[in-house]
Amino acid sequence: MTTWLIVLLALSLVVDAVLTVRLLRLRRTPPPPVSAPVLEPSAQELGDLRAQLAAARQETGAVEEMLRGRNLELARLRALYKETQDAHGTEAESPGREEIAAAQRQVRALQDVVRQVTGERDAARAEAEKARQRLSEAEARGDAPFGPDEVSPAIPRRIPLGRDTTSDSSVDGADLGPVVVRAGSVRGDRSRDEGEHRRDAVLLRFAEELPTPTLLSVVAAGTPHGRWTQSAADRACRNLAAQVARYAEPLGRRLFTTTDSCDDLAPLLRTAFQGVAHSMRLLTRGEGPEGESDDSALGVAVTALLSRLGDSRQRDHVVFGVGDGALMLLRDGAWHSLFTPGTTAAEQGLRMPSAAAHVRCARVTTRPGDLLALCSAPMAELLLRPEAGAWFAGRWAGRQPYLTTFLSEVNVPARVAGGDRSVVCLWDFGDAREARAAAS
Known part of the structure; x- marks a missing residue:
C-alpha cells in the first residue's frame, strides 16, 4: 500500500x-513585434482576434x-x-x-x-552453424558417408569378452614412393551386436629378402564363432611373411617374369602354405581327437598379394590364397573383380589350415592410376554394390587418404552379410612425382 x-x-x-x-x-506570450505603424484592423481581422x-x-x-x-x-x-x-x-x-x-x-x-x-x-x-557449414562442404566434396547414419566410424557399444579377443579395429599404411598402401580391419555390425570380437587380420610387410623390392600384403578372415579364429588369422599373416622370407631365393627367380601363367609358382606357394598350416595348428595342439590339432577351431580364409615396387609404367603383382577373399581393381571409376581363390562355392568354402594344398594364384598388371583392393569377402561384397561401390570409388580414386580417414571409410555404416571387413588398398601412381601430387 x-x-x-x-x-x-x-x-x-x-x-x-x-x-x-x-x-x-499562455500568460507570457509576447505580443508580435512592431516594426511599422499599426494600421487599423478590419472587421474580419478583429473577429478572428x-x-x-x-x-x-x-x-x-x-x-x-x-x-x-x-x-x-x-x-x-x-x-x-x-x-x-x-x-x-x-x-x-x-x-x-x-x-x-x-x-x-x-x-x-x-x-x-x-x-x-x-x-x-x-x-x-554458432558452433552448430559452423558444424552444419562443415557438413555441407563435406557433402559437396563427397566426404560424407552414405546410408542412414552420418557418424563414421561406428562406435562399439561394448568390449567383447573371450580368450581370443582383439581390438575392435586396426589400421596400417605406408607411402612407398609411387606405391601408396593402406590396410584396415574393422569389426562388423553383426559381431558388435552379438558381442563377438573381430576375427580378421591384415598385414603389410616389406619382403626385404627378395632380390627385387617387393611389398607383401595379406588379408586373413576367420570364420565366425570359431574358438581360435582370430589368433589363427593373425598367425597366418605373420607366418606367411616368414615363409616368403624362407623361400626368398626360389621365389625371386620365379616371381616377376614375362609369362602370364602362374604354374611355376604354384608348387612353391603350396609349400609355403603348408608351413603356414603347421604354424596355425600349434594353437590347438592336443585339443583334437587323440591329441591332434582341432582344425574346426581354426578356419581362416587367406588372400595375399606380392607387389613390385619402384617407378614403373606397368607394375607386376602376384595374388594367391585359399578361400573366399578377392582382389578388386578400380579403374576409370568402376570396380572389377580380378581374382578370387575359389571359383566355385565349394572352393570358396575352403579354409586354412586343412586346405593348404588348394592354393590358387594369378599374375596381375596395373598401370598408373589403378587401385588394387585386397579384400575379405564382406568388403568385396560391399564394393560390388552399385551405391556403395560408387561411394568408395569417389573417395579413393587417385587419392592418398590419411590412416584415420581410411579407417573411417572402411568402417562406414553399411551392413553386409559376412560381418567383419578387412581390406588392403594399393595405389599405383607410376612414379613418385605423381604420387606426391595426388596426396590428400
Whole structure:
C-alpha cells in the first residue's frame, strides 16, 4: 500500500509541473513585434482576434481547473500517506523496503543468469552453424558417408569378452614412393551386436629378402564363432611373411617374369602354405581327437598379394590364397573383380589350415592410376554394390587418404552379410612425382 501511494504522489507532482509550465506559456506570450505603424484592423481581422482570445481564455481556464483538481488530489494523497505513516509507524516500513530490496536483488541475479544462458545459447548456435557449414562442404566434396547414419566410424557399444579377443579395429599404411598402401580391419555390425570380437587380420610387410623390392600384403578372415579364429588369422599373416622370407631365393627367380601363367609358382606357394598350416595348428595342439590339432577351431580364409615396387609404367603383382577373399581393381571409376581363390562355392568354402594344398594364384598388371583392393569377402561384397561401390570409388580414386580417414571409410555404416571387413588398398601412381601430387 505504501509503495503505491508513493508512486501516485510522484505521478501527481509530475503532472502538476507540466500543467504549470503550459499555463505560464499562455500568460507570457509576447505580443508580435512592431516594426511599422499599426494600421487599423478590419472587421474580419478583429473577429478572428477575438475568437483566438476567447479560445486562449477557455484553454487557460481548463488548465487552471486541471491544476486545482491535481492540487486537491495531491493534498488527498499526502493526507493518506501521512495517515499510513501514523498507522504503521516508521518501523513498519522497514520490512517492506527490505522485501523490495531483496526482490530487486533477485531480479538482478535472474537477469545475470539470463544473460549467461543467452550467451551460452548463442555460442552453441554458432558452433552448430559452423558444424552444419562443415557438413555441407563435406557433402559437396563427397566426404560424407552414405546410408542412414552420418557418424563414421561406428562406435562399439561394448568390449567383447573371450580368450581370443582383439581390438575392435586396426589400421596400417605406408607411402612407398609411387606405391601408396593402406590396410584396415574393422569389426562388423553383426559381431558388435552379438558381442563377438573381430576375427580378421591384415598385414603389410616389406619382403626385404627378395632380390627385387617387393611389398607383401595379406588379408586373413576367420570364420565366425570359431574358438581360435582370430589368433589363427593373425598367425597366418605373420607366418606367411616368414615363409616368403624362407623361400626368398626360389621365389625371386620365379616371381616377376614375362609369362602370364602362374604354374611355376604354384608348387612353391603350396609349400609355403603348408608351413603356414603347421604354424596355425600349434594353437590347438592336443585339443583334437587323440591329441591332434582341432582344425574346426581354426578356419581362416587367406588372400595375399606380392607387389613390385619402384617407378614403373606397368607394375607386376602376384595374388594367391585359399578361400573366399578377392582382389578388386578400380579403374576409370568402376570396380572389377580380378581374382578370387575359389571359383566355385565349394572352393570358396575352403579354409586354412586343412586346405593348404588348394592354393590358387594369378599374375596381375596395373598401370598408373589403378587401385588394387585386397579384400575379405564382406568388403568385396560391399564394393560390388552399385551405391556403395560408387561411394568408395569417389573417395579413393587417385587419392592418398590419411590412416584415420581410411579407417573411417572402411568402417562406414553399411551392413553386409559376412560381418567383419578387412581390406588392403594399393595405389599405383607410376612414379613418385605423381604420387606426391595426388596426396590428400
